[in-house]
């Protein structure tokens with residue numbers, strides 16, 4: 202069985218992430234989307250909230266599981282017996298950061314964890330969770346960035362009921 206992990210912060214999940222999830226789910230028998238429990242960042246959504254949002258957003262994909270992890274990705278992948286990490290590449294600006302993570306993971310895992318990059322579909326290349334949060338914090342329209350139920354939850358965090 203071909204398995205892969207798609208790790209990330211997903212704070213919140215965007216249409217760009219969902220595009221990667223749909224495409225990776227076609228390529229692998231089982232895809233685990235896993236939310237990093239990262240103490241350093243101060244997220245908008247708790248890990249539990251992000252897991253629930255991802256479960257809702259992927260409920261129509263039977264071979265997609267949602268989970269969370271702390272610590273090193275290579276340790277988590279070893280526990281799950283998974284040897285492929287998926288990451289999305291939006292633009293050349295992502296490449297240096299992603300290459301560094303991929304090569305570090307390959308080295309630390311002694312070659313056991315490889316990374317497969319999916320180039321984000323062009324219509325989502327501009328999207329990032331950070332810009333979604335910034336736009337929503339000023340009550341701007343994020344309907345082209347995230348599913349409606351996610352947008353409602355983001356606005357709620359900033360004290361708005363929905364966009365005007």
Ligand code: PNS
Nearest residue numbers: 208209210211237272273274275302305
């Ligand atoms: O969505 P993000 O924040 O860009 O995802 C980054 C992520 C989760 C892939 C990366 O930070 C990660 O895997 N962190 C876990 C810690 C780890 O394994 N670090 C070693 C690789 S640099």
